Amino acid sequence: MANKRIVLTGGGSAGHVMVNLAIIPTLQEEGWQIDYIGSKTGIERDLIENIHDVSYHAISTGKLRRYMSKENFKDPFKVLTGIAQAFRILGKVKPSVIFSKGGFVSVPVLIAGRMRGLPAVVHESDITPGLANKLAMPFAKKILTTFPETMNYVSADKAEWVGAVVRTELLEGNKQNGLSYANLPGKKPVLLIMGGSGGAQRINGAVRQSLSELTEQFEIIHICGKNNIDATVQQQNYAQFEYIQDELPDVLAATSYVLSRAGSNAIFEFLALKKPMLLIPLSRQASRGDQILNANSFKKQGYAHVLEEEELSSDTLKQALQKLRNEASIVQDNMRKYQTQEAKDQVIQVIKDNAKASK
Template sequence: MTGGGTAGHVTPNLALVPKLKQKGFEIKYIGSKDGIEKEIIEKEKIQYYSISSGKLRRYFDFKNFSDPFKVAKGLFEALKILSKEKPNVVFSKGGFVAVPVVMAATIKKIPVVAHESDITPGLANKLSAPFCNKLCVTFPESLNYVKNNKGVLTGSPIRDDIINGDIIKGKNIAGFKTNKPIILVMGGSLGSKVINDALREKLDELLKEFNIIHICGKGNFDKSLDKIEGYAQFEYVSNELSHLMKSSDYVVSRAGSNSIFEFLSLQKPMLLIPLSKKASRGDQILNANSFKKEGFCLVLEEENLNKDTLFESIQRLKKEGTVLKNAMRKSSMSNGVEAIINVIMDNMKK
C-alpha cells in the first residue's frame, strides 16, 4: 500500500486492511519520511518503508526546481523496496509519495490499483493514472475523467469502527443530560473558523432545540463556553469519533469525500459547507453538489455562510431530515470496501 500527505490519503487504506488480511494478504506500506501517514500506519503495527517525496505543485515555487530530484530519488528507493518485497499488487490512495511507488511498480511489472476520493482526480492520481491497471472512483461523475476504460465505480471504503459506533457511548462522551436531537458540527481535521464563529453566535438559540457536539479544530477551543449545558466541544477526536457520529441525528460539515461517505453509510442527514474555491481546487464544491443531486444533503455555500443562514439551514435540515435519510437508505454506494477488494483480487499478479 502507498499514499500520504493528508489523513484522507491514509485512513481509507486502513478500512481495507482487516478484509485483506482475512483473505490472506500480508500488508506492507510505503510512505514519506515525515508525513502524517507514518504515525498512522505504525500505530497499526504495519511494516512501514520511508522514501523521499517531493511535493507536486500547480503554482510557481522555487522548490519546484529541487523536488523533481526528490521524486527521482523516491523512485529508486521504491524500486529497491519492491525488489525486496516482491508484492503481488500495489494499492495506491494517492498523494505525492504515491507517484514514484506507482511508477516503480510498473517498471517491476507489478499490477497497480489506485483509488480517487474526489470527483476530479488530484494531481498525484492524474500523474499516476497512466501507470495504473485500474483507478477506483467514489462518485459516478468521476468516470468521465478516467481514460482508457480504467475507471471502476466502487464508492469509498468505510472503516468498521465507524459503522460499529455506540450511541450510548457517544452521548456519555458528550455528557448530555437531555434527549434533545443531537447535531454534530465539524470543519475538517483543522477545524473551520467561519463555521465555528457562525455556530457560536447562534448557540443560545440552537441549544433550545438541540444538543450540539462541536469538533472545532486544534487551537479553537473556547473556554468561556466549556460549561454550557448541551454543548460539547472538542479540539480533535480520534477513537471517540465513531461513537459521536453514531449518536448524532444531524451533521453540519465540510464536504471532504471520506467524511461525507461516512455520513452516508450511517444515513445521517447532512448540511454540507464546502471549502470555497479561494481556499481549494473546488473539489469539495463538486462533492457537495453530487450528494445534493442524489438527494443526500443540503448545501450552504461558504460565501453565503453567516449566523442567520446557518440557523435557517439547520432548521431546514431538521424539517427535511426524513426525506434525506430515505434517499441515503436506497443508495448502493455507501461502502466501497468489498468492491475495491474485488478489483484488487481481479488485477493481482498471480
C-alpha cells in the same frame, strides 16, 4: 498464484487514508502481509503506524502545487528522493501489488512500482481526479471510482466504478458510549461538526459565534482540527476535540445531524449511516473545486443541504441548520433509496485479480 503481500499508499489528508483503513482488516483476515508507504509527517502516519501487523515506511514527498511558490523549486528533488526511497522499499518487501488511495505521497510510489514492474490499483474518491492521481494514473493497471461520473474523466480501458467504500466499524457504534465520551446528557439532538482532518477556520469561527443559539437546539460535538481547540469557549452542551479516531463509531451513533466539509469518503459514510448533513464545501479559492462537485451531486440526489463558504456567516449557518432540521425526514427518505454496493469486497477482488503472480 500471487504472493499475499501488498503495499498500500496514500496520504496528505484523512480522506486519502480512509479506504485503506477500511480494507486493512479484511486483507489481514485473508492472510495478506501489509506494508504502508507514507510521508514522514502526514496524518497517514498517525492513522496507520500503530495498526497491528502493518509496517509503515516513510519517504520524502513534494506537494505538487498548482500555484507559484519558492517551494516548487525544491519539490521535484523531494519527489526524486521519494522515488528512490520507494524503489528501495519495494525491492526489499517484494509485494505482488500496490494499492493507492492518492495524495502527493502516492506519486513516487507508483512511479517506483512501474520501475519494479509491479501492478498498481488506484482508487479515486472524488468526481474529478485530483492532481496527484492524474499524475499517478498512467502508472496504474486499474482505476477504481466512487462516483459513476468519474468514468468520464479517466481511461475507459482501465476504469471501473465500484461505489463508496465504508468502514464497517462505523456501523457498529454505541449511542450511549458516544454521549459519555463527549460528556453530553443526550436530551437534545446531537450535531456533529467536522471540518476535515486539518480543521476549517471559517466553520469553526461561525460555529463559535453562534454557539449560544445553537446549543439551545442541539448538543454539539465539534471536531475542530489539530491545534484548533479554543480553551476559552466553555459552553454547556458543547464538546470540542482536535480529532476523534477510535471513538468515532460511538460518536456517529449518537449523532442526529452533521455539519461537514464535502470530502467524498466522509459524506458517503454519513450517507450509509443515514445522517442528514449540511455540507460547506471548500471554496474554489482554497481548492480545485472537487468538494463543490461532491456537495452538488449529493444535493441533487436529496442526500444533503449545501451552504457555500462564501455565504457562510453566523446567521446563514443558523438558518441552514434550522432548515436541515425541519426537512430531515425528507433527506432521510432520499437516503433510504440509496443502494449501497459491496464496494469493499469489489476493491479487494480487483486487488487480487491484478496482483502479480509469484515466480
